[in-house]
Amino acid sequence: MDPPATFRNVFAVAEFRVIFASFGIFMIGETVKMLALSVLVYERTGSGLLAALAYVTGFLPHALGGVFLLALADRLPARALIVGYDLLRLAVVAVLATGVLAPPLMLGLVAVVALFGPVSGAARTALLPEVLHGDAYVLGRSLLTVAAGGTQVAGFAVGGLLLGLVGPHGSLWLTAVTCGLCALLVRLGLARRPARVRSVPMPGRERRGAVRETLRVNRELLADRRIRGLLLAQWLPGSLLVGAEGVAVPYAADLGKGASAGVLLMAGAGGMLVGDLLVGRFVAPARRERWTPWLALLLGVPMLAFLARPALMPAAALFAVATAGFAYQLGLARRFLDAVPTERRGQAFGLVSTGMMAMQGLAAAGAGALSELLAPGVVMAIAGAASAAATLLLWPILTPAGRPPHPDGEPRSVGAGRADR
Incomplete structure (x- = not known):
């Protein structure tokens, strides 16, 4: 059995620092986005039901993406997949921030993008044992769990402050900045790795969707x-x-x-x-x-x-x-x-x-x-x-x-x- 790892061991790995930082920024950005979207939808409709749907609209699509699209996490290179998802989030949040869409269309757009959330998350998690080994991997998983909880709390605090200072539209534009920052961190900080599954079918085997x-x-x-x-x-x-x-x-x-x-x-x-x-x-x-x-x-x-x-x-x-x-x-x-x-x-x-x-x-x-x-x-x-x-x-x-x-x-x-x- 491997000796116990320390925080120093884990954070000494540059790629883990990138994964940890980008994940924390991602979680803060997502929390602020859903809070701002909920407020924006309520302001435009006066409907408590639609405001609640705006806050949780990513849940069911996330589950559907996990059931039907997870193969992409092994078919595509992890860095490209994570960066691509962050850039997609950036584009969507920018559209939401302009306020040009009606609330039902806003919710539909968020739901479609949420389909790919579990694919990006799976690619990130699967990177951990490639950058951390032995007990450092377990401690790294623990630190990401801590980051998820801590940054959600921070996201609520930051989101509430931003809504008071710049309103929901301004909060969404700042969320778009976090999406771009995540993409930049991952693109520059993680090594390029090939996909875990061959991109072409094995001889005699049909390529599946x-x-x-x-x-x-x-x-x-x-x-x-x-x-x-x-x-x-x-x-x-x-x-x-x-x-x-x-x-x-x-x-x-x-x-x-x-x-x-x-x-x-x-x-x-x-x-x-x-x-x-x-x-x-x-x-x-x-x-x-x-x-x-x-x-x-x-x-x-x-x-x-x-x-x-x-x-x-x-x-x-x-x-x-x-x-x-x-x-x-x-x-x-x-x-x-x-x-x-x-x-x-x-x-x-x-x-x-x-x-x-x-x-x-x-x-x-x-x-x-x-x-x-x-x-x-x-x-x-x-x-x-x-x-x-x-x-x-x-x-x-x-x-x-x-x-x-x-x-x-x-x-x-x-x-x-x-x-x-």
Whole structure:
């Protein structure tokens, strides 16, 4: 097992610094864009429904892109794909900023571009094991998770400030600047690498379109018992807990005047960030993998206390402890990398993200429906119980088998992966 990496080790790699910085700028820009678009649509229509749709309009297309287009993440060179997506975002945001489109057309344009979001994200994630090796890769994944949470909070703060200073149109123009900056950073800071999958078909094999290829490879990945188990382990325990977040607002309202759902949600985000930082940096790789099922169990168990309807601050503390358990996914990172074929890394990582988004959306919707029938605290406890039950069912998968990783950090061949089934 590799020795534990340090932040110094990870940030000493120039290409990781580029990936980290561009991802942070991307997340801030996307958060500001959706906030500004929501305000702009509301100003022009007066419709709360359309404003809400403007804010979440990228969700369903993102999931569809993950189901049908992920093959592009392995078919195209990663640098070109990421730069191309950032330039496409720049063009779209510039059109939105001019205000020439009617609100329905604005939402439709954002939705179309969102189809390619998971492809670019998968290409970025698949680059990590090519620039970071051994435990540095796991710590790098942790740092990107921290960056995602931290920059979203920063994006809300910056977005609120910009809306007050320059309005939604000005905020969108500044978002366009972030798109260009992302593209420039990636173009100048990352080496050119070939696509992982040949651009021409092998002799005697038909060239498939991106949609057919994505569906075929998704089926192959899900048919491999080891990969399927690791996907479910990454999807279920954490996604089921998100159902509790979905009823944070009614829970706070149920507590009475002075209770704020923002306190609960901030505590949840803070717990996740602290958990990732501490486990990623200070827990040795072998121990981190042994702790994986126990950290996953931590997601659900504290939420059972919501049956007692705790006051705001104890509830926030319980939420923070529970979400620290999201660090369990760090214990799966090396094993998942080891399991998937090198030439399908982009699609495999994209499938993790797509499945997680879909299951989180379903969990939040299910919790919202239950909150119409049950008290919010009961629903949050049910979400915790469901997460804990999923962890117990997946315990054999969450527990490492004790097999050492490949010595050079690369995954085994497809044949070796299938032999494990």
